[in-house]
Amino acid sequence: MEEDIEEESKWKEWELKKFQEFRFEIDFTSSVIIKLTKGTAEIFGAELAIGIEYEIRGQKVAVFTWHGCTFEIKGKCDVEYIADETPMMSYLNTHMAIEQMRCKIEKEGGNEPRVMIVGPPDVGKTTLSKILINYAVKHGRTPLFVDINPSEGTVTIPSTLTATVIDKPIDIEEQLSVLPAKSSMAPLTYFFGYLQSANKLKLYNKLLDKLSETIQKKMDKDSVVRYSGLIISTPNDLSNNSNWDMFTSVIEKFRVNVVIVVGHERLYSDINKFYQDNNEIAVVKLTKSGGVVNRDSSYRRIIQNYKIKEYFYGTHKCELAPYSVIVSFSDIYIRTIEQGIAPSSALPIGMERKVQETRLVNVEPSEDLVNSILALTNVDVKETENDDEEDDILIGTKLLGFVHVTNVDVEKKKITLLCPCHGRIPKKYMLLADLKWIET
Numbered sequence: 001m002e003e004d005i006e007e008e009s010k011w012k013e014w015e016l017k018k019f020q021e022f023r024f025e026i027d028f029t030s031s032v033i034i035k036l037t038k039g040t041a042e043i044f045g046a047e048l049a050i051g052i053e054y055e056i057r058g059q060k061v062a063v064f065t066w067h068g069c070t071f072e073i074k075g076k077c078d079v080e081y082i083a084d085e086t087p088m089m090s091y092l093n094t095h096m097a098i099e100q101m102r103c104k105i106e107k108e109g110g111n112e113p114r115v116m117i118v119g120p121p122d123v124g125k126t127t128l129s130k131i132l133i134n135y136a137v138k139h140g141r142t143p144l145f146v147d148i149n150p151s152e153g154t155v156t157i158p159s160t161l162t163a164t165v166i167d168k169p170i171d172i173e174e175q176l177s178v179l180p181a182k183s184s185m186a187p188l189t190y191f192f193g194y195l196q197s198a199n200k201l202k203l204y205n206k207l208l209d210k211l212s213e214t215i216q217k218k219m220d221k222d223s224v225v226r227y228s229g230l231i232i233s234t235p236n237d238l239s240n241n242s243n244w245d246m247f248t249s250v251i252e253k254f255r256v257n258v259v260i261v262v263g264h265e266r267l268y269s270d271i272n273k274f275y276q277d278n279n280e281i282a283v284v285k286l287t288k289s290g291g292v293v294n295r296d297s298s299y300r301r302i303i304q305n306y307k308i309k310e311y312f313y314g315t316h317k318c319e320l321a322p323y324s325v326i327v328s329f330s331d332i333y334i335r336t337i338e339q340g341i342a343p344s345s346a347l348p349i350g351m352e353r354k355v356q357e358t359r360l361v362n363v364e365p366s367e368d369l370v371n372s373i374l375a376l377t378n379v380d381v382k383e384t385e386n387d388d389e390e391d392d393i394l395i396g397t398k399l400l401g402f403v404h405v406t407n408v409d410v411e412k413k414k415i416t417l418l419c420p421c422h423g424r425i426p427k428k429y430m431l432l433a434d435l436k437w438i439e440t
């Protein structure tokens, strides 16, 4: 045991030849320090600086080198090995083709790259997004990273859809974590409230409309962002045959002109066939990296919990001091998506009802709310009236942030909320997510 601890506190040297990759996995409860001593190396496209110590926690990552390097590592990795075969050359070529589109539009006009990455679970879609973003930033670009996968919350709390302008390399230690305090990279966040897009397709579709409209406005105003283009990371279920309509509608809404299919031959062939007469859309096939790690549902749940914890408490590099506030039931206004609508067969004969996934209902505070996440909208309580229009405004609103319900005292009619930063809870509507978090 003591020997293990002593072993872990020593630096261990590794040497990589050109095009090799050192893959390693670190548990959420431990960390390793990595230091480049010679040559050049990158983690998912973000370059390591010589002599700087990076502390990596709870990640499954790879150090890749184009020219060879030597680095040292201190701490215990659950898995560590060197791989000779990687798809990095094809990823770089894809980046170069996208960069050519950017150069072309600057010189001659035309369409900016609007890249959508699709594929089944655990093929490295998010990783490829990070690599393409980092390579774009290295070229002085500021791409918009659009995350329409609500399950992970890559840049904020899960159950949201986001768009973030990325103007510097992704932080090697913290990845894309965006804390409320780091406003320079504050994402545009829309509230979905569910972890799977397929759970509420109508609502999901509506949010995609809002997100794509807002992105279009941003690009119309900001030519630097427009030339840099979009990198869209998608949920796994979008690649299911049963969601084909949704798939094509995402392409339309975001005016996607490059579809990258990772690790799925049949999907590539289906998309290619479908768009064979459309010269505007290029379909590219890339192989899955052998380093991509499969994550089961319990591991994914741990990641989701960490993302929520990070939102309130920060990361080890940037700790936050959240505070608790007690508010009266009469001072908070919570809405949620209407659930459990009776099937049409249960309605009186002759009466029809469309299933409404976008209708909001009031939530009366009760003990059921304990451990829930509430999204704070920017909609003043007095501004709205209770009708469809109000629901539309609320669903499409940009979010101010999130709070966590830690206690509900029904007798005293008081609710305790954990907030990431100090200040009064404004008199705005809140939206209840289908997401519980138990602080550990």
Ligand SMILES: Nc1ncnc2c1ncn2[C@@H]1O[C@H](COP(=O)(O)OP(=O)(O)OP(=O)(O)O)[C@@H](O)[C@H]1O
Pocket (backbone or CB within 6 Å): 021, 023, 024, 059, 060, 061, 062, 120, 121, 122, 123, 124, 125, 126, 127, 128, 152, 234, 235, 236, 289, 290, 291, 292, 293, 294
């Ligand atoms: N070359 C690599 N070496 C080591 N780990 C890797 C490598 N590439 C990806 N990973 C890790 O594998 C895991 C899965 O990758 P990623 O999240 O990119 O897949 P995904 O297709 O986006 O997953 P999903 O869409 O199912 O959530 C991540 O933890 C990622 O950091």
